[in-house]
Amino acid sequence: DQQVKQNSPSLSVQEGRISILNCDYTNSMFDYFLWYKKYPAEGPTFLISISSIKDKNEDGRFTVFLNKSAKHLSLHIVPSQPGDSAVYFCAAKGGGSYIPTFGRGTSLIVHP
Amino acid sequence: DGGITQSPKYLFRKEGQNVTLSCEQNLNHDAMYWYRQDPGQGLRLIYYSQIVNDFQKGDIAEGYSVSREKKESFPLTVTSAQKNPTAFYLCASSKYGGSGANVLTFGAGSRLTVL
Numbered sequence: 001d002q003q004v005k006q007n008s009p010s011l012s013v014q015e016g017r018i019s020i021l022n023c024d025y026t027n028s029m030f031d032y033f034l035w036y037k038k039y040p041a042e043g044p045t046f047l048i049s050i051s052s053i054k055d056k057n058e059d060g061r062f063t064v065f066l067n068k069s070a071k072h073l074s075l076h077i078v079p080s081q082p083g084d085s086a087v088y089f090c091a092a093k094g095g096g097s098y099i100p101t102f103g104r105g106t107s108l109i110v111h112p
Numbered sequence: 113d114g115g116i117t118q119s120p121k122y123l124f125r126k127e128g129q130n131v132t133l134s135c136e137q138n139l140n141h142d143a144m145y146w147y148r149q150d151p152g153q154g155l156r157l158i159y160y161s162q163i164v165n166d167f168q169k170g171d172i173a174e175g176y177s178v179s180r181e182k183k184e185s186f187p188l189t190v191t192s193a194q195k196n197p198t199a200f201y202l203c204a205s206s207k208y209g210g211s212g213a214n215v216l217t218f219g220a221g222s223r224l225t226v227l
Contacts, residue, residue: 006154009152032212032213032214034213034215036216036218041200041220041221041223042220042221043116043118043202043204043218043219043220043221044155044202044216044218045218046215046216046217049213049215051213089154089155093213093214098143098214099145099157099160099170099214100214100216102147102154102155102156103154104152104153104154105154
């Protein structure tokens with residue numbers, strides 16, 4: 001039973017436009033949510049996180065929004081660039097464990 | 113530069129053979145982890161360790177073994193009991209095991225192929 005779900009396996013966006021990657025979770029005890037970016041044949045790298053007590057966190061072109069009532073978070077990338085093409089993993093931590101639980105990932109392709 | 117080093121990057125194994133994947137970190141992190149990535153499956157936790165000489169099973173530990181004799185090292189052995197070992201293996205570490213976001217730093221991964 002997946003506690004962290006990324007229901008869109010892939011997303012295609014035009015360069016310069018906004019990319020929105022979505023993530024849903026089931027455990028209301030999660031206290032932190034994180035996004036990682038992964039290129040092929042490389043390890044994931046940390047992108048941005050948000051605490052459950054906040055509803056928005058911004059870092060340059062990347063913004064994460066958290067809707068606790070809906071158990072939903074999203075990552076916005078504005079403007080999207082071809083170098084953003086990668087697999088994005090949503091992860092959540094808490095509920096009595098420090099081990100993050102990962103979603104299955106969304107493959108983002110940004111077309112020039 | 114601090115980081116995590118995984119080796120080998122590519123490994124081929126015949127059925128019935130055990131193989132060991134190396135993971136070394138110089139970040140002075142306490143916690144270390146092994147994940148497996150399969151297409152469409154995301155990252156699944158194999159084993160994790162918060163301190164030296166202690167480790168815990170993750171979600172898919174069957175057919176794998178680990179050791180944590182040094183803080184810097186967390187090798188993973190893929191045994192012949194693992195039924196489907198072909199995958200991309202990722203080692204990670206983090207500074208704190210408990211509070212905060214617990215951001216993981218990952219190695220570059222090891223691709224294991226069973227022939």
